[in-house]
Amino acid sequence: MTRPTFPAVPASPPESGPEPEQRGLRARLVVTRPSFALDIELDVAAGEVVALLGPNGAGKTTALRALAGLTALSTGGHITLDGRPLHTLPAERRPIGMVFQDYLLFPHLSALDNVAFGPRCQGVAKAEARRVAAALLERVGLSEHAAARPRQLSGGQAQRVALARALAVRPRLLLLDEPLAALDAHTRLEVRSQLRRHLAGFDGATVLVTHDPLDAMVLADRLVVVENGTVVQQGAPAAVARRPRTDYVARLVGLNLYRGLASGQQVKVDELLFSVTEQLDGPAFVAFSPAAVALYRSRPDGSPRNLWQARIEGVERHGDNVRVHLDGPITAFADVTPAAVAELDLTPGRRIWAAVKATETHGYPA
Amino acid sequence: MFRRLSRWAVALPLAVALVGVAGCGSSEPGAPAAADPASGGGATTVTVFAAASLTGTFTELGKTFEAAHPGTSVRFNFGSSATLAQQITQGAPADVFAAASPATMKTVTDASLASAPTTFVRNKLQIAVPAGNPAKVDALSDLTDPKVKVALCAEQVPCGAAAVKALDAAGLKVTPVTLEQDVKATLTKVELGEVDAALVYTTDVIASGGKVNGIAFPEAEKAINDYPIATLSKAPAGDLAKQFVDLVLSQQGRDVLSKAGFEAP
Amino acid sequence: MTSTTPSPARGFADRPGRGAVTGRLPWALVVPGVLGLAFLVLPFAGLLIRAPWSTLFQRLAEPQVLEALRLSLVTATVATLVCLLLGVPLAWLLARVSFPGRRLVRALITVPLVLPPVVGGVALLLVLGRRGLVGQWLDATFGISLPFTTAGVVLAEAFVAMPFLVISVEGALRATDQRFEEAAATLGASRWTVFRRVTLPLIAPGIVAGAVLCWARALGEFGATITFAGNFPGSTRTMPLAVYLALETEPEAAIVLSLVLLAVSLVILAGLRDRWVTSP
Numbered sequence: 001m002t003r004p005t006f007p008a009v010p011a012s013p014p015e016s017g018p019e020p021e022q023r024g025l026r027a028r029l030v031v032t033r034p035s036f037a038l039d040i041e042l043d044v045a046a047g048e049v050v051a052l053l054g055p056n057g058a059g060k061t062t063a064l065r066a067l068a069g070l071t072a073l074s075t076g077g078h079i080t081l082d083g084r085p086l087h088t089l090p091a092e093r094r095p096i097g098m099v100f101q102d103y104l105l106f107p108h109l110s111a112l113d114n115v116a117f118g119p120r121c122q123g124v125a126k127a128e129a130r131r132v133a134a135a136l137l138e139r140v141g142l143s144e145h146a147a148a149r150p151r152q153l154s155g156g157q158a159q160r161v162a163l164a165r166a167l168a169v170r171p172r173l174l175l176l177d178e179p180l181a182a183l184d185a186h187t188r189l190e191v192r193s194q195l196r197r198h199l200a201g202f203d204g205a206t207v208l209v210t211h212d213p214l215d216a217m218v219l220a221d222r223l224v225v226v227e228n229g230t231v232v233q234q235g236a237p238a239a240v241a242r243r244p245r246t247d248y249v250a251r252l253v254g255l256n257l258y259r260g261l262a263s264g265q266q267v268k269v270d271e272l273l274f275s276v277t278e279q280l281d282g283p284a285f286v287a288f289s290p291a292a293v294a295l296y297r298s299r300p301d302g303s304p305r306n307l308w309q310a311r312i313e314g315v316e317r318h319g320d321n322v323r324v325h326l327d328g329p330i331t332a333f334a335d336v337t338p339a340a341v342a343e344l345d346l347t348p349g350r351r352i353w354a355a356v357k358a359t360e361t362h363g364y365p366a
Numbered sequence: 367m368f369r370r371l372s373r374w375a376v377a378l379p380l381a382v383a384l385v386g387v388a389g390c391g392s393s394e395p396g397a398p399a400a401a402d403p404a405s406g407g408g409a410t411t412v413t414v415f416a417a418a419s420l421t422g423t424f425t426e427l428g429k430t431f432e433a434a435h436p437g438t439s440v441r442f443n444f445g446s447s448a449t450l451a452q453q454i455t456q457g458a459p460a461d462v463f464a465a466a467s468p469a470t471m472k473t474v475t476d477a478s479l480a481s482a483p484t485t486f487v488r489n490k491l492q493i494a495v496p497a498g499n500p501a502k503v504d505a506l507s508d509l510t511d512p513k514v515k516v517a518l519c520a521e522q523v524p525c526g527a528a529a530v531k532a533l534d535a536a537g538l539k540v541t542p543v544t545l546e547q548d549v550k551a552t553l554t555k556v557e558l559g560e561v562d563a564a565l566v567y568t569t570d571v572i573a574s575g576g577k578v579n580g581i582a583f584p585e586a587e588k589a590i591n592d593y594p595i596a597t598l599s600k601a602p603a604g605d606l607a608k609q610f611v612d613l614v615l616s617q618q619g620r621d622v623l624s625k626a627g628f629e630a631p
Numbered sequence: 632m633t634s635t636t637p638s639p640a641r642g643f644a645d646r647p648g649r650g651a652v653t654g655r656l657p658w659a660l661v662v663p664g665v666l667g668l669a670f671l672v673l674p675f676a677g678l679l680i681r682a683p684w685s686t687l688f689q690r691l692a693e694p695q696v697l698e699a700l701r702l703s704l705v706t707a708t709v710a711t712l713v714c715l716l717l718g719v720p721l722a723w724l725l726a727r728v729s730f731p732g733r734r735l736v737r738a739l740i741t742v743p744l745v746l747p748p749v750v751g752g753v754a755l756l757l758v759l760g761r762r763g764l765v766g767q768w769l770d771a772t773f774g775i776s777l778p779f780t781t782a783g784v785v786l787a788e789a790f791v792a793m794p795f796l797v798i799s800v801e802g803a804l805r806a807t808d809q810r811f812e813e814a815a816a817t818l819g820a821s822r823w824t825v826f827r828r829v830t831l832p833l834i835a836p837g838i839v840a841g842a843v844l845c846w847a848r849a850l851g852e853f854g855a856t857i858t859f860a861g862n863f864p865g866s867t868r869t870m871p872l873a874v875y876l877a878l879e880t881e882p883e884a885a886i887v888l889s890l891v892l893l894a895v896s897l898v899i900l901a902g903l904r905d906r907w908v909t910s911p
Binding site for chain 3: 446448449452515517520522523542543544545546547551554555558559560561
Binding site for chain 3: 068069090091092097098104106108109118121122165166168169175
C-alpha cells in the first residue's frame with residue numbers, strides 16, 4: 001500500500017524548500033497528435049490560480065491531463081513543480097489533486113471514503129485517513145453527508161466532495177477541469193463563491209480549465225487563453241477583458257473587436273477609419289462595446305466621428321436589451337432598447353447607419 | 367429494401383424450422399425411402415442400427431449389399447447398443463438392429479418390435495495395452511497391481527458386463543481408474559497411454575491398427591459376448607431388410623467379420 | 632444545501648407517459664418468439680411429465696446419486712474459483728493493456744466455446760495427460776497425474792467454462808468509465824490499487840454474472856470431463872456423466888438425475904437472479 005511520495009508531500013512548504021522563485025509550476029506542455037498539436041508554456045506561482053480559457057477543442061483539457069500525467073508529453077515538453085521535474089513521474093506519484101468535470105466520485109464508496117481514498121493510497125492508516133477526510137468534509141460543509149453515496153448527493157455537494165478528495169492528498173498542484181460546468185445556474189453561483197474561498201486558502205499552484213469567462217474572471221488571478229493548441233493571450237482578468245486580442249476573447253467578454261493599421265489617433269479597419277483616443281502606430285486593435293453603437297434610420301447630423309452604413313443581419317434578445325447583428329464594411333453587434341427596435345423598425349435586411357463615439361472606442365497595439 | 371430483407375430474415379428460419387418439424391414427424395413406413403432422392407421405382411433404402419463395434423465390418427458389408435442390389439442404399443446408425451435400442455423403442459425408423467449383447471436386443475423384442483433374433487458373431491475380451499506395454503502386463507492378474515492403471519467399460523454397457531464376468535470368473539478384484547461409457551472411449555485411453563491396460567474386445571484391438579497391443583487371456587472364454595441381429599417388425603424396407611440380414615449371416619459376411627476378429631457363434 | 636439535481640436519465644425514466652407509445656405487437660416478432668420459448672421449455676416439460684414421481688425420493692436417496700451431486704457441486708464451484716482467479720486478470724489484460732496480437736488472443740479465448748467439448752478433453756489429454764506435453768513433465772518431476780482425478784474434472788470444467796467468465800468480465804470492463812481509474816491514479820493509487828479498490832468494485836456485477844454463467848456451464852459439463860478425467864464413481868463421475876450412463880440401462884434414473892441437476896441450478900440461479908439480471 002505504501003508508495004514513495006513525491007517530495008514526501010509536506011503539509012506546508014518546508015523551510016529548506018525550493019527558492020521562492022522556484023516555488024510553483026513551470027511547464028511547457030507539448031502534446032503532438034496526428035490531428036492536433038498542443039504547445040503552451042504555463043507558469044503558475046504557488047498560491048496563484050490560473051485559468052485556462054478557450055473554446056471547445058482548444059486543448060485545455062489535454063493540457064490539464066498532461067499536467068496530471070494522464071496524457072504523455074511529446075518531445076520538448078517538461079513540467080517542473082517546486083523546482084523538481086514532474087513529467088518523469090507516473091500520475092500516481094505526482095503531488096497533484098484533480099477535480100474532474102463530472103467529479104468521478106467512486107460510486108461504491110461513501111463521501112467520506114472517497115475523500116479518504118487518496119490518503120489511504122499514500123499509506124496513511126485507515127483511522128487517520130478517515131479523520132483527515134472528516135476534517136476536510138467539515139471544511140466544505142458536508143459533515144452530515146459523510147456516509148452518503150455519491151448518487152445521493154446533489155451536484156453542488158458532489159462538487160465539494162470532489163474538491164475535498166483532491167485536497168486530501170495535500171497536493172502542491174491543484175487541477176480543476178470545468179469544475180462548475182455540470183451545475184445548474186443557481187447552484188453554480190453558490191458553488192462558485194465557495195470554490196473561490198477554498199482556492200484562496202490553498203497555498204499550492206492551481207490550474208483551472210473553463211470555457212466560461214465568468215468562472216474564469218471570478219476564480220482566477222490570471223487568464224491564459226488557449227486557441228488551437230497555443231496561447232493567444234494571457235494576463236489579469238481585467239486586462240484581458242478590456243483588451244481582447246482574438247475574436248474568441250472579444251466574444252467572451254462581449255466586445256466588438258477589429259484589427260487594423262494605426263496612424264496617430266486613427267485606425268484603418270478595411271475601408272473604415274476609426275478615431276480613437278489613444279496615440280498609436282502600426283498594427284492595432286480597436287474594441288468597443290455593443291452598447292456604444294448608436295443606430296439611425298438616416299445619416300445623422302453633426303455626424304459623430306465613426307460612422308458607417310450597415311445592413312441588419314438579425315435581431316435577438318440579449319438580457320433586457322436587443323442585440324442587433326450588423327453587416328457592412330465591418331460586422332458588429334449593437335445593443336439597443338426594445339423601444340428603439342420598434343421606433344427604428346429594425347428588421348433584418350434593412351439598411352441603417354451605425355455610429356460610435358471616439359471616446360467609446362478603445363485602441364491598443366496588436 | 368431493408369424492410370423486405372428483414373421480413374425474409376424472419377421468414378427463412380421459420381420455414382426451415384417448419385420443414386424440420388415435418389421431417390421429424392415422418393416415422394411412417396416408407397419415409398426413409400422418400401427421404402432418399404436417389405431412390406426411384408422399386409429401389410429403396412435399408413436403415414441399419416448397429417453396435418459401434420460393428421462400424422468397420424458393417425460399412426464394408428453395406429457396400430457389398432449396394433453392389434449386389436443396384437439402386438439400393440444402406441444407411442447406418444452406429445452407436446452404443448443400449449442407446450440404439452432406446453431409439454428403436456422410441457419409434458426410430460429402423461429396418462435392422464444388430465446389438466452387441468442379448469440384453470439390449472431383449473429390450474427391443476420385449477417391446478414386440480422384433481422377433482427371433484439370430485446370434486451372428488461372438489466377441490471375446492482381450493487385455494489391451496499401449497504400444498511398448500510400459501507396465502509389463504501379460505496376464506489378467508497383473509491388472510490387480512495398484513500401480514497399473516486400468517480402464518474398464520462401465521458395467522451398464524456390454525463390454526463392462528463382460529469384463530466383470532471375466533474378472534469374477536478369475537476371482538480377481540481390479541480397481542480401475544475409470545469406467546468408460548463405451549468400448550471405443552476405453553480404447554482411446556489406452557491409445558493415448560493414459561492407462562496401462564484395459565479390457566476391450568479382440569475386434570477393437572484389431573481395429574486400432576497396431577496402436578494398441580492385445581493380450582489374450584483364458585478367462586475371456588467365460589465372458590463371451592453374443593451379437594444378435596434381427597429385422598424389425600415394422601421395418602419400412604421389408605424384404606430388403608431380410609436380404610441384408612441374410613448377407614450378414616452368409617459365408618461372405620462371416621469372412622468379413624472373422625477378418626475383423628469376430629468369432630463364429 | 633438540500634437542493635437535488637435529478638439526473639436527466641432518471642427524470643426521463645420517471646416520466647409518466649413512458650411506455651404509452653405502443654401499437655399492435657408485430658407478429659413477425661411474437662410468433663417466432665413464442666415458438667422459441669416453447670422450443671426451450673417443452674423439453675423440460677417432457678422431463679417433468681415422464682419423471683417417475685412415485686419412486687423419485689427413493690432414487691434420490693441412493694448413495695451414488697448424492698455422491699455424483701456432491702461431486703458436481705464441488706467441482707463446478709472449484710472450477711469457477713479457478714476461472715475467477717485466472718479469468719478476471721485475463722479479461723483485464725484484454726480490456727486494459729494493448730499488446731500486439733490482442734485481437735488474436737481474444738479470438739483464441741473463444742475456442743473452447745466452439746470446440747466440441749470431447750475434442751477439448753482430448754486436447755487436454757494431449758497437453759496434461761500422462762504422456763502429454765506438460766503432463767509428462769508433471770508426472771516425472773512431481774508424480775502428479777491429472778487424468779482420472781477430481782482435479783482433472785475441475786480442469787476440464789474450467790477449460791470449457793472460462794470463456795464465459797472472460798467474455799462477461801471483459802464486457803463489464805469495457806463498459807466502465809475508465810476515467811474512474813484515472814481519478815484514482817491522480818489520488819496516488821498504483822495500478823494494482825486501482826484494480827483492487829476501484830475497478831473490481833465497479834465491475835462486480837459483471838463478475839457475478841460471468842461467474843454464474845461459468846458455474847452453470849461447469850455444472851453441465853460432460854464431454855471434456857468424460858474424455859479427460861474419465862468416469863469413476865466418487866472421484867470423477869459428475870451428474871452429467873451419471874445421467875449419460877444411466878441412460879444406457881435405466882432411462883428413468885437418468886430423468887431423476889437430470890431433474891436434480893435442473894432443480895439445483897434453478898435454485899442457485901434464482902438466488903442470484905437480481906444481480907444476474909441487473910448486470911451491465
